[in-house]
Amino acid sequence: MTTPDQQSPAPQPPRPTTRDRIYRSPMGLVGGVLVLGLAGWLGVDAIISGEGSTPWLALATLLLVVPLVVAFTLRPAVYAGEDRLRVRNPFRLIVLPWGEVASLRAGYTNEVVSKAGDTYQMWAIPVSLRARSRAARKEARRTAQASGGGRGRSRGLGGLSDVDVHDGPVRAESDQIIHNLRQTLEAREQASTAQGEVTVRWAYELLAPAVAGAVLLAVLLAIG
Incomplete structure (x- = not known):
């Protein structure tokens, strides 16, 4: 029997039973790392060894190029959880509760369509x-x-x-991923925890330095 001075521990929020499945493009990751390495080597060398306006031009180019390379190669990812689908594209993060997903389309690009009619491309799952x-x-x-x-x-x-004859048709990897996401959608779209609003957030942490680099590069080229 507990006394008034003894407080029962506060209930803990339920933990998700499974982790999000993460889909990314391996070739995009490898290509991004290689391009960043090359750009860093050339840019730093120009900043250190360059003369006149060369160091400033190199700095402006790095400010423009590095965020763009990160945005289009390293950043894209798709996170499929029990309650929502998160699509991280080059400059936006779209969070769609499964209850707000109308369909997943696989054509020349892979796309998710919300019930409001908005279409979002999934950059992390390229079509081959x-x-x-x-x-x-x-x-x-x-x-x-x-x-x-x-x-x-x-x-x-x-x-x-x-x-052995495998179950189901043979699919390309990207088509198989879309098939798996459709199965998750069918299983979770009616769940009470999978309801809510679609949210979109811009990646200002990449847009700001890219715009600053573009402006600085334009000014340097204009003044010669």
């Missing part, structure tokens, strides 16, 4: 037409193999072995 064509050819071969007997044969280390 080559990968999509390769997946279509694999799916066609698998369908032909299945229609010829249901199961194919493949020679393994111990001789002939049955080839």
